[in-house]
Amino acid sequence: MSTASQLTSTEPVDRDATAVSINNLNKWYGNFHALKNISLKVTSGERIVICGPSGSGKSTLIRCINQLERHQQGSLTVLEETLDEDRKRLQRIRRNVGMCFQHFNLFPHLSVLKNCTLPQTANLGLSQAEAIEYALTLLDRVQMREHANKYPGQLSGGQQQRIAIARALCMRPQVMLFDEPTSALDPEMIAEVLEVMVDLANDGMTMLCVTHEMGFARRVADRVVFMDRGEIVEEAPPQQFFDTPQSPRTKQFLTQILDHGVTTA
Amino acid sequence: MTVLTKQLHSDRQAPPRHPWKHLATRWIKKQLFPTPFQSCLSLTTLVLLLWFIPFALDWLLFSATFVGDSKADCVGDGACWLPVTQRIELFVYGFYPDTEIWRVNIAFGLAASILPVLYLKQVDRRWVLGYLIVLPFLMWWLLKGGAGLSEVSSTKFAGILVTIFLGVIGMLFALPIGILLALGRRSKKPAIKLLSVLYIELVRSVPVITLLFMASLMIQLFFPEGMTIDIFLRVLIVLIMFTAAYMAETIRGGLQGISSGQFEAAEALGFSYWKTMGLIILPQVLRNTIPPLLTQFIGLFKETTLVVVVGVLDVVGIAMSTTSAPEWLGLEHEVYLFLALFFFIICFTLSHYARHLEKQMEKSRL
Numbered sequence: 001m002s003t004a005s006q007l008t009s010t011e012p013v014d015r016d017a018t019a020v021s022i023n024n025l026n027k028w029y030g031n032f033h034a035l036k037n038i039s040l041k042v043t044s045g046e047r048i049v050i051c052g053p054s055g056s057g058k059s060t061l062i063r064c065i066n067q068l069e070r071h072q073q074g075s076l077t078v079l080e081e082t083l084d085e086d087r088k089r090l091q092r093i094r095r096n097v098g099m100c101f102q103h104f105n106l107f108p109h110l111s112v113l114k115n116c117t118l119p120q121t122a123n124l125g126l127s128q129a130e131a132i133e134y135a136l137t138l139l140d141r142v143q144m145r146e147h148a149n150k151y152p153g154q155l156s157g158g159q160q161q162r163i164a165i166a167r168a169l170c171m172r173p174q175v176m177l178f179d180e181p182t183s184a185l186d187p188e189m190i191a192e193v194l195e196v197m198v199d200l201a202n203d204g205m206t207m208l209c210v211t212h213e214m215g216f217a218r219r220v221a222d223r224v225v226f227m228d229r230g231e232i233v234e235e236a237p238p239q240q241f242f243d244t245p246q247s248p249r250t251k252q253f254l255t256q257i258l259d260h261g262v263t264t265a
Numbered sequence: 266m267t268v269l270t271k272q273l274h275s276d277r278q279a280p281p282r283h284p285w286k287h288l289a290t291r292w293i294k295k296q297l298f299p300t301p302f303q304s305c306l307s308l309t310t311l312v313l314l315l316w317f318i319p320f321a322l323d324w325l326l327f328s329a330t331f332v333g334d335s336k337a338d339c340v341g342d343g344a345c346w347l348p349v350t351q352r353i354e355l356f357v358y359g360f361y362p363d364t365e366i367w368r369v370n371i372a373f374g375l376a377a378s379i380l381p382v383l384y385l386k387q388v389d390r391r392w393v394l395g396y397l398i399v400l401p402f403l404m405w406w407l408l409k410g411g412a413g414l415s416e417v418s419s420t421k422f423a424g425i426l427v428t429i430f431l432g433v434i435g436m437l438f439a440l441p442i443g444i445l446l447a448l449g450r451r452s453k454k455p456a457i458k459l460l461s462v463l464y465i466e467l468v469r470s471v472p473v474i475t476l477l478f479m480a481s482l483m484i485q486l487f488f489p490e491g492m493t494i495d496i497f498l499r500v501l502i503v504l505i506m507f508t509a510a511y512m513a514e515t516i517r518g519g520l521q522g523i524s525s526g527q528f529e530a531a532e533a534l535g536f537s538y539w540k541t542m543g544l545i546i547l548p549q550v551l552r553n554t555i556p557p558l559l560t561q562f563i564g565l566f567k568e569t570t571l572v573v574v575v576g577v578l579d580v581v582g583i584a585m586s587t588t589s590a591p592e593w594l595g596l597e598h599e600v601y602l603f604l605a606l607f608f609f610i611i612c613f614t615l616s617h618y619a620r621h622l623e624k625q626m627e628k629s630r631l
């Protein structure tokens with residue numbers, strides 16, 4: 001078991017290292033061209049927010065990074081490792097890249113604590129005691145420690161999403177991917193999840209978030225990436241992105257999203 | 266509203282002297298005589314039952330003969346249970362040597378302990394799983410002997426011993442094979458997928474009795490001269506392979522019920538294929554499919570009776586040999602009723618257990 005080497009992720013990261021590098025990525029679903037020539041570089045510690053209209057390929061892009069979707073053209077380098085057919089390498093990358101889903105996807109047959117310890121014992125080779133200790137620290141951090149023995153079905157959406165974040169963090173990832181983590185939540189629960197994400201960002205985690213929470217983008221993003229019809233249309237720091245959008249498609253999207261009263265606070 | 270309060274009021278004013286009597290009449294009215302048509306049906310059934318039950322009880326128990334040595338002792342009008350009571354050891358243990366019967370008893374005990382073990386929630390799942398894996402080998406060793414125990418030829422196996430043995434060992438092997446087949450059918454590797462589909466569809470479209478005949482007659486053709494496989498083992502393999510094909514379909518249904526999000530979450534956390542299946546997907550699938558799987562076990566248990574056609578004497582075989590023995594000639598009714606009772610008790614317990622599990626699961630699924 002190559003466990004020891006995987007725990008080194010807690011070491012301070014090189015600030016200028018490239019965490020994710022995407023070059024001319026193309027992806028088709030059958031005949032449908034879902035991603036067109038996507039190139040994106042994310043340095044360690046950078047926070048990227050990806051937005052765009054429905055069906056623009058945001059999820060597809062983010063899911064290509066940990067290969068939940070396979071691409072057909074272009075290259076993808078994650079944490080210095082270039083993705084190829086090698087399954088062992090892919091698993092190593094996946095263990096270093098955490099992901100949170102729109103619908104949480106907690107394991108319903110396991111308690112909250114077990115949700116957080118199982119990935120550690122099964123994939124990092126840690127002992128039960130070590131796993132529990134680390135899981136409890138993280139559950140504390142997302143303020144879910146008192147629910148450790150409950151089952152996912154007994155918790156609210158916001159609580160489940162916070163646990164999902166803790167579960168992903170249990171693998172000591174160096175990069176976190178979020179795919180609309182708040183869009184399945186009732187409005188009153190969005191804040192508690194965003195709070196955890198802001199906390200994580202302040203800690204220096206490299207993050208790629210697909211979200212429509214423009215307030216969050218303004219507050220934490222280093223860069224906002226706007227996608228439409230499978231292309232990256234515009235990318236800019238939030239200030240510039242929101243105040244002086246360049247492309248007419250971005251402008252249209254922003255007016256739409258602001259009209260619909262999505263939180264901008 | 267007013268009617269209701271009035272009723273409440275009058276209820277309070279005149280409390281029925283025997284509340285249970287009141288409730289009983291209400292229940293009877295509601296359940297048995299709600300409409301004229303249903304009243305007719307209820308009355309007919311009642312009359313039939315009233316006529317039949319005393320008659321049946323009298324024949325089965327009150328006028329029946331339980332003790333005696335031979336058919337000559339059966340003098341009453343009722344059933345003659347002597348072929349069963351006189352040969353109960355044969356029915357249960359077959360021709361197993363008398364001095365070794367304790368081994369069979371232990372094996373029965375181990376098999377019966379499966380249900381309480383599944384019941385216990387506090388016990389670590391891994392222990393339960395380990396127990397279920399070891400159990401068939403343990404039973405085989407106990408019955409067949411070797412490694413410290415004296416060997417017993419499987420020609421000595423007969424009766425309930427055979428039925429339980431085939432049923433329990435069959436189930437415990439069929440389930441893992443069924444799981445593998447179900448996974449194979451969903452595999453992305455074309456060869457594995459094709460083989461699984463072919464196997465499942467082939468087995469499911471042939472009656473089990475055909476497979477049993479093939480096992481008893483044809484398998485020998487494929488082995489070199491002189492090498493024989495115990496007929497007992499052969500029918501066991503057929504029953505396992507047959508049940509596995511059906512279980513595979515049940516499990517495949519369960520797999521389809523798991524959302525793709527579960528697979529994705531596991532993949533994203535770096536679980537390998539087997540770990541994803543073993544730790545995350547299958548526990549959920551099995552939990553959801555325990556009731557249908559138990560139903561299949563009941564089916565398997567009843568199908569074991571077919572082995573009699575290839576010369577393995579299970580409990581039905583013993584029953585047949587009893588009814589054709591000259592000293593018990595003409596007592597088929599009693600013998601087959603006993604047989605029916607035996608299967609009823611076991612299958613009813615199992616199906617009751619399945620229903621209990623189903624209710625439990627509904628409760629725990631929030």
Ligand SMILES: Nc1ncnc2c1ncn2[C@@H]1O[C@H](COP(=O)(O)OP(=O)(O)OP(=O)(O)O)[C@@H](O)[C@H]1O
Pocket residue numbers: 029032034052053054055056057058059060061
């Ligand atoms: N498995 C699939 N098979 C075929 N087409 C797909 C598949 N998944 C996505 N698509 C298509 O690819 C396009 C991009 O999908 P994607 O889910 O990435 O969009 P999105 O930007 O995440 O949208 P949303 O905001 O609705 O989540 C859509 O047009 C969608 O219909």
Ligand SMILES: [Mg+2]
Pocket residue numbers: 058059060179180
């Ligand atoms: Mg999406």
